[in-house]
Amino acid sequence: METSDKNTRTHLGRKISRIRELRGMKQEVLAIELGISQQAVSKIEQSEDIEDSTLEKIANILGVTAEGIKSFNEETILNIISNTFTSNDSSTINAINVQPNFNPIDKVVELFEENKKLYERLLASGREKVEILRKGYN
Template identity: 45%
Template sequence: MSDSSSKQIHQGRNIKRFREMLGIKQEALAYELGEDWSQKKISLLEQKEEIEASLLSQIAEVLKLPVEAFQNFDEEQAVNIISNTFHHTQGIVNYNPTFQNNPIDKIIELHEEKISLYERMLKEKEEMMQRLEKLIGK
């Protein structure tokens, strides 16, 4: 007898899923979390079923997602909801969808902001390297 309400949500796997959806590498997440973090530590974290609330909160802040995304997301349940919704709404498809307040649009927007930030950081690093090369006379 399987009771889906007692099914444990794997928070580490959810962190991995959302991190990958945002196109963020483990190294980048480790960098954002601070010097105590490394790619290996992120990898180990993503294998943990349950993660301390304070750490989940920190990761949520870095990824700009609600903590509940990691605590409540159940892929199997999401697939069931989508397949049931699709099955029950065939013939009532909205061919003029509006995407206001669409969470996926928000995730894409945040991802683009993060890419822009990384590009600015790389440009600043390159400029700093050029200045240093001039100073040391290369």
Template identity: 45%
Template sequence: MKQEALAQALGTNQQAISAMENSENIDEEKLKELAKALGMTVEAIKNFSEEAVINYFNNIYDNEISGSVIAPQSNNYSFNPLDKLVEVYEENKKLYERLIQAEKDKNEYLEKLLDKK
């Protein structure tokens, strides 16, 4: 969520959100408002872990591929999420390279057609 959108949801401005992000502590009342605006619980914010988020979304992604979506039951994974991210990046990179080459080929073909006219 962008700072501007969060600021609007909290009835404040972008600078206040930026200051909140840079502070080490947020008072409990402001934390409750923040959790409500983000659609989550105060406990979820307090127990936030980047690793847990990556594992959660990797699990959803892997389950969607197999045809089912279930909530993760544990954080014991036998793969490194960063390796998975690099793998997906490389696959997408190859796809984009093929798409770019197809567009170049199409443009060359159209230029040849135009030159003939």
């Protein structure tokens, strides 16, 4: 059990694969960014060791540092997420803790005013059409 745990800790390819997945990036996208084939990316992700220059390129594309990839530990990441995420609602739909940086009431008033202006323009347009029709019959 210790050897498989040690392999997971030092297997750079698996770490790259997991970071890529967490970023929502497909192998094909990483391959295009690196200028290599998807099969080559697959081979990199199966490799335990990766050249520093390649690791730097991959790190830049993934938006992390090479050291970040080397020290990546999914268990630590999950602990950070579970310890920092709070929600008063247990439902999946409302599990995102939304804290807007604007006053929602101001937005409602703004939308109301915009809606009022659009309605007034619609009424004016209707009145113009009625006038045109009246002139056409006279």
